[in-house]
Amino acid sequence: MIEKIKKYYKTNKKQFYWITIVALLLLSLLGKEILTLVLSPGGRANAAGFYHVDIDDDADLLNEEEEAALWAQMSELTAYGNMVFATTYSYDENTAKHAQRIYKSRYGHTPGAILLIDAYHREIWVAATGSAKRMLTSAVCYEITDRTYPYASDGDYYACAHATFDRMGEVLRGGFLLPGLRIVISLCLSLILALVINLWRVFASRKYVPQTENLPNLYGIYRKRGTKKEIYQSRKKRYYESSDSGGDSFSGGGGGGGGFSGGGHSF
Amino acid sequence: MYQCKNCNGKLFFDIKEQMLTCESCGSYFDLSEYNEEAMTAEGSYEINTFLCPQCNGEIISADEQATEICPYCGSQVELEKHLVTTKKPRYILPFTVSRAECRKTYKKTVSKIPFLPKDMKNPDALGNFAGIYMPFWLYNIQIGGHIAGKGHETHYTKENKKEYVITNQYEKEFDYVGDFTNYPKDASLCFDDNLTERILPYTAGVNALEDFHPAYLCGFYGDLATVPEETYQDTILNEIVEYGIKNGTWNDLDRMKPKELRAHLEEAKQHAAIDANLGMFPVWFMTYRNKNKVSYGVANGRTGALSMDFPVDLKAFFLSTILLAVPIFLASLLWLPSFPIKVLNQIAWLLSLISMLAAGIMQGKRYIRNQMIRQKTSFSIWEFKKAHGSPVKGVVILLLLFFFFPELLLLLEVIGVLLGGARNVLLFLPILLLVYALIRYPKRMNAAVLTAFLSAIVTALIHRLDPPQDLYYYGAVLFAGFALIGTLLLMVRIQKEFAERKLPFFERGELQYND
Numbered sequence: 001m002i003e004k005i006k007k008y009y010k011t012n013k014k015q016f017y018w019i020t021i022v023a024l025l026l027l028s029l030l031g032k033e034i035l036t037l038v039l040s041p042g043g044r045a046n047a048a049g050f051y052h053v054d055i056d057d058d059a060d061l062l063n064e065e066e067e068a069a070l071w072a073q074m075s076e077l078t079a080y081g082n083m084v085f086a087t088t089y090s091y092d093e094n095t096a097k098h099a100q101r102i103y104k105s106r107y108g109h110t111p112g113a114i115l116l117i118d119a120y121h122r123e124i125w126v127a128a129t130g131s132a133k134r135m136l137t138s139a140v141c142y143e144i145t146d147r148t149y150p151y152a153s154d155g156d157y158y159a160c161a162h163a164t165f166d167r168m169g170e171v172l173r174g175g176f177l178l179p180g181l182r183i184v185i186s187l188c189l190s191l192i193l194a195l196v197i198n199l200w201r202v203f204a205s206r207k208y209v210p211q212t213e214n215l216p217n218l219y220g221i222y223r224k225r226g227t228k229k230e231i232y233q234s235r236k237k238r239y240y241e242s243s244d245s246g247g248d249s250f251s252g253g254g255g256g257g258g259g260f261s262g263g264g265h266s267f
Numbered sequence: 268m269y270q271c272k273n274c275n276g277k278l279f280f281d282i283k284e285q286m287l288t289c290e291s292c293g294s295y296f297d298l299s300e301y302n303e304e305a306m307t308a309e310g311s312y313e314i315n316t317f318l319c320p321q322c323n324g325e326i327i328s329a330d331e332q333a334t335e336i337c338p339y340c341g342s343q344v345e346l347e348k349h350l351v352t353t354k355k356p357r358y359i360l361p362f363t364v365s366r367a368e369c370r371k372t373y374k375k376t377v378s379k380i381p382f383l384p385k386d387m388k389n390p391d392a393l394g395n396f397a398g399i400y401m402p403f404w405l406y407n408i409q410i411g412g413h414i415a416g417k418g419h420e421t422h423y424t425k426e427n428k429k430e431y432v433i434t435n436q437y438e439k440e441f442d443y444v445g446d447f448t449n450y451p452k453d454a455s456l457c458f459d460d461n462l463t464e465r466i467l468p469y470t471a472g473v474n475a476l477e478d479f480h481p482a483y484l485c486g487f488y489g490d491l492a493t494v495p496e497e498t499y500q501d502t503i504l505n506e507i508v509e510y511g512i513k514n515g516t517w518n519d520l521d522r523m524k525p526k527e528l529r530a531h532l533e534e535a536k537q538h539a540a541i542d543a544n545l546g547m548f549p550v551w552f553m554t555y556r557n558k559n560k561v562s563y564g565v566a567n568g569r570t571g572a573l574s575m576d577f578p579v580d581l582k583a584f585f586l587s588t589i590l591l592a593v594p595i596f597l598a599s600l601l602w603l604p605s606f607p608i609k610v611l612n613q614i615a616w617l618l619s620l621i622s623m624l625a626a627g628i629m630q631g632k633r634y635i636r637n638q639m640i641r642q643k644t645s646f647s648i649w650e651f652k653k654a655h656g657s658p659v660k661g662v663v664i665l666l667l668l669f670f671f672f673p674e675l676l677l678l679l680e681v682i683g684v685l686l687g688g689a690r691n692v693l694l695f696l697p698i699l700l701l702v703y704a705l706i707r708y709p710k711r712m713n714a715a716v717l718t719a720f721l722s723a724i725v726t727a728l729i730h731r732l733d734p735p736q737d738l739y740y741y742g743a744v745l746f747a748g749f750a751l752i753g754t755l756l757l758m759v760r761i762q763k764e765f766a767e768r769k770l771p772f773f774e775r776g777e778l779q780y781n782d
Contacts, residue, residue, distance in 0.1 A: 022594060139600070142607075146737060181741040183600075185611065188748035190596035192618075194588045195755040198382075202584070202762055205380045206577045216510035218468050220408070220447030224516060233436040239423060240430075265737075 051078040054106060059087035059119045061157040070158065073165050080172040081132040082112030085161055087119060095123045100260045103127065109259055115164050117157055124152050125264030126164060133261045135171050141263030143182065144168060152267035160267075269301060269329055269482050277330070279486030282362045287482055298482050312355045312481055316491070316780075317346035323773040324457055325491060326399065327353070329484035338397050338488070339457055340770050341556030349780040353491060356402065357544035358449075358476040359483050360469060362568040366396055369551040369566045372573050382587070384580045387555055387562075398568065400484060400547035401463065402454040402492035406503050408447040410511075410539040414531055415440035416520035439519050447507060449476070452499040454492040454545065457773060459563070465574035466567040469548055475569075479547065489547060496543045504539055508532045560767040576766040584759060608740045609730070615747035616726035623719035626754035629761045630713055636765070715750075715757040722750035 053074045055067055062070065074083040084103055092098035099116035111130025118125065124145050128136035136144075144167045151160035269278045269287065276291030287296045317333040318325050324339035326346075333346050373396070377388050421434050453463045477483075511532050512525065520528075549568025554561060557578065564575035722743075729743040 025594075181738075181745075182608075185741065185744055185748065186599045187592075187596055188745060188752070190592040190599050191588070192748060192751050192755065193595050193599075194592035195752065195759075197591060198584060198588050199755055199758060199762075201381045202579055202759065206762070206766070215468060216447060216450070216507050219450040220445060222443055222445040222511055222514050222516040225442040225444065227439065227441040229437050229439045231435045231437045235434045237432050237434075238429065239432040 051080070051082045051110070051112060052107070053078060054082065054084045054086075056084070056086040056102070059089040059117065061087045061117060061119065062161070066158040070161055070165070073162065073169075077165065077169050077172060080111065080135075081128075081130060082107045082110060083165070084112065084114040085165075086114060087117040087157070089119045091120050092118070095121050095125045095264060096127065096260075096262050099125045099127045099262065099264075100129075103129065103260075113168060115161060115168075117152060117160065122152075122267050123264055124149055124160065124164070124267060125262060126168070127260045127262035129260050132172065133259075135174075136168060136261060138261045138263050140171055141261060142265075143263070144171075145263055145265040146182075149265035149267045269485050272296065272300070278482075280361065280483055282365045285361060285363075287485060298480050301480075301482050310355055311352050313350060313352050314481060314484070314489075316349050316351045316353075317488075318349060319346055320344055322771045324771065325773075326488040327351075327484065327491060328488050329481055330486070333488070334397060336554070338399065338552050338554055339561075339773070341554040341561050351780055354545060356479040356492075356547045358405065358546035359400065359479045360476060360546065360548050360569060361483055362398060362487070362549040364549075364551070364566070364568050364571045366398065366551065368571060369396055369573075372566060372571050373553070373564070376573050376575070380577050382579050382584045384555075384557065384578055386557075387578070396551045396553045396564075396566075398487040399550050399552045400487060400489040401458060401550045402490055403451040403546045403548050404454045404492075404494070404496055404499060404543040405449040405451055405546045406447070406499070406541060406543045408450060408503065408507060408539055408541045409444065410447075410504075410507060410532075410535050411442065411444035412531065412535040412538075413440065413442050414517070414520070416517075416527075417522035418519045419521060443516060445507060445511060449544075449546070450503060450507075451546070451548070452503060454494045454496075455490045456493040457490055457771070458550075458565075459768075462563055462565050462574055462576075463550075466550070466565055466570075466572045469567065469569050476546065483547075487549075492545055500541055504536045504541065507539075508536055557767070559770055561770055562767055576768070578766040579759060579763040581759070581763065608737055608744065609733075611744050612726050612730055612740050612747075615744045615751075616723060616730065618751055619719050619723035619726060619747050622751050622754040623716055623723060626716045626719060626757050629758050630716055633761045633764065713757070715753040718750040719754045722747040 053071055055062075055071060055074075057067060070085060074085065077083050082103075084106065086099070086102050088098065092101075095116060095118040098118065099114050102116065103112065103114040109129055111132045113126065113128040113132050113136055116125045116127075126136070126141040126145055128141065144164055147167065148160050148163040151157070151163060270276065271278055271289035271292060271294060273294050274289060274292045276289040278287045278289055278296070280286075281288040281295070284295060287298060287301070288294065289296075314327045314329065315331065315333075316325050316327050319337035319340060319342060321342040321344055322337060322340035324337055326333065326338065331348075333348070335345065336343055337346065377383055415438065417436065417438055419434060419436050421432060424431050424433060451467065451469070453460050508529070512529055517523065517528055551566040551568055553564035553566075553575075555564070555576075555578070556562075560578075562576035562578050564573065566573045726743045726747050729739055732739075734740075
């Protein structure tokens with residue numbers, strides 16, 4: 001095997017380098033995700049009941065029976081982290097940040113997830129932090145809300161919450177959400193990107209620089225003869241050298257994120 | 268035709284020694300040792316010509332036998348030998364780059380070209396390089412006149428430790444003359460100007476021109492001058508005028524408008540003196556035949572500069588695309604699913620506009636190329652670019668449009684309101700482009716370009732209507748995706764076409780055979 005690789009390396013040095021670069025690139029991109037999947041196949045479950053359930057229905061979208069049913073459903077997921085359900089009617093600039101703030105104010109960065117129904121912006125948002133974030137990645141959160149927002153659009157907020165926690169549970173237990181249309185679009189876009197890259201390779205390798213415009217220069221030149229010059233106007237002005245004033249320059253960058261994954265959908 | 272004086276063996280021109288050498292005994296002879304016995308009359312000479320029965324292409328040679336492969340159409344046929352009397356060239360530039368050096372350059376070049384047909388990378392195909400002397404008209408031009416105009420100059424001076432700036436306005440007049448010698452233009456109908464111009468210039472050429480002697484053709488071929496001398500006169504004068512306008516000679520007359528300068532030089536062009544001599548320039552020529560298509564490669568026999576048609580192997584292209592798409596797809600799973608679908612729709616709108624622009628330009632080039640082939644004129648993409656501008660500009664504009672998307676929307680809203688409160692203002696841009704393209708270039712449209720237009724309209728419409736169900740967004744993005752794939756495939760196909768030529772068929776000239 002090693003001999004084979006050695007032989008391949010000797011005959012296809014360039015290709016070998018490319019394969020190594022692509023493999024390293026993929027590893028750096030996917031490595032973390034692969035490790036996460038391998039190390040935590042079902043999420044890191046703690047002893048049941050260790051984490052908390054919290055329902056904060058500020059916008060009063062659920063009745064008591066619904067809240068009780070949801071409480072029971074959410075309790076089943078406390079093995080994986082704190083489960084928070086919140087609704088709001090108050091204005092906040094950004095639903096995602098609002099959801100993170102609510103969770104942080106209660107549990108900081110201990111593992112868990114939150115579903116916020118923002119009735120002001122008409123948007124639902126799922127965010128996760130800690131070890132739960134490894135399973136409920138932003139992509140997964142988007143996938144979940146993509147499927148459950150229609151319930152909220154119809155005004156059935158309990159169904160929306162129920163479906164959302166149902167799917168969250170599915171993922172936290174190590175399940176897999178069937179790929180939706182986003183995967184088809186990913187596939188389509190990957191093909192487009194690959195085509196663009198290869199097309200660029202075709203064009204870039206087949207272009208040439210035209211010489212025609214410079215050619216006359218090689219075979220002759222324009223010359224001047226018998227120049228006559230007559231100045232008909234002359235102006236003299238005092239010249240002041242402008243002094244440069246130094247300016248301070250600065251650069252700045254934004255701070256890092258708050259350690260949440262999340263995804264949502266308007267309804 | 269030329270035989271060894273020692274053993275009657277066949278002679279060939281040795282590039283390294285720049286002498287005739289005998290294939291059998293290895294003796295060397297200077298060309299001057301051979302009288303121009305083939306000369307029949309002032310200004311003409313007798314030589315063997317080999318006619319291809321397949322394409323009517325003709326090559327001349329000082330040898331009695333020719334290659335079994337026609338350099339023009341790549342057919343493996345026995346070429347018909349005839350004796351002709353033809354115009355004697357005034358000059359010749361002997362080969363200085365050998366076939367081996369040419370092969371080396373070729374190998375190096377093709378190793379960098381992706382998706383080339385395997386046969387072209389196969390060293391056996393390199394054996395097809397044939398040394399051919401190509402006829403060129405070498406023009407001598409004199410253009411001149413008297414010009415007067417205004418200008419200004421600025422300089423600085425110091426008086427009593429104080430600095431002053433002095434600006435002079437002046438009138439200046441002078442005679443000017445433009446002298447151009449041995450300005451070359453391809454005199455063969457069989458060679459595509461587009462290919463030959465790419466291996467110019469023969470930089471060392473002007474000073475190294477030798478008087479023509481038919482013995483230089485020993486071991487090589489030559490092509491006949493089939494383009495009349497007058498053909499390029501206008502082109503060459505225009506090129507010299509353009510060069511004149513860009514040239515720094517008139518920098519003193521900075522108050523003169525470019526329009527005035529152009530009018531002046533155009534006037535001078537009418538009185539320019541122009542004449543031409545025939546010269547033979549060395550070219551290594553390669554033909555690659557693939558079924559009923561042919562691709563050419565030419566290398567400058569003095570500088571080694573190589574120019575080739577590089578066909579695209581579609582099988583290799585698609586295989587590589589699919590292999591490349593796999594890691595991209597895996598990587599895209601990390602970030603794409605968390606991309607809001609509305610943003611994807613916006614990107615799809617922009618990509619649709621870019622792709623219809625790029626594919627429209629390519630389709631335009633293809634249309635003009637086909638027109639030129641029909642009219643039997645030479646096709647140069649650069650001429651097309653000169654006339655239509657570079658597509659890069661258009662792409663940059665569209666990218667700017669993307670980054671200023673919100674501002675553009677606002678602008679379109681305003682335009683929409685001004686145009687009578689039309690709501691779907693986003694549709695205006697693609698629709699306006701579509702109408703413009705249909706009116707301006709009706710014959711250059713094709714299905715892929717029109718689908719891209721349509722996808723731009725659909726994505727814009729969805730963006731404007733903002734339906735509550737995502738399905739509409741997904742539908743629009745997927746439609747735009749397929750349209751984009753269609754335009755990209757069209758572009759590959761056109762690029763492939765550009766590097767392939769139909770098998771040539773030349774009309775027989777007025778050349779009379781002596782036999």
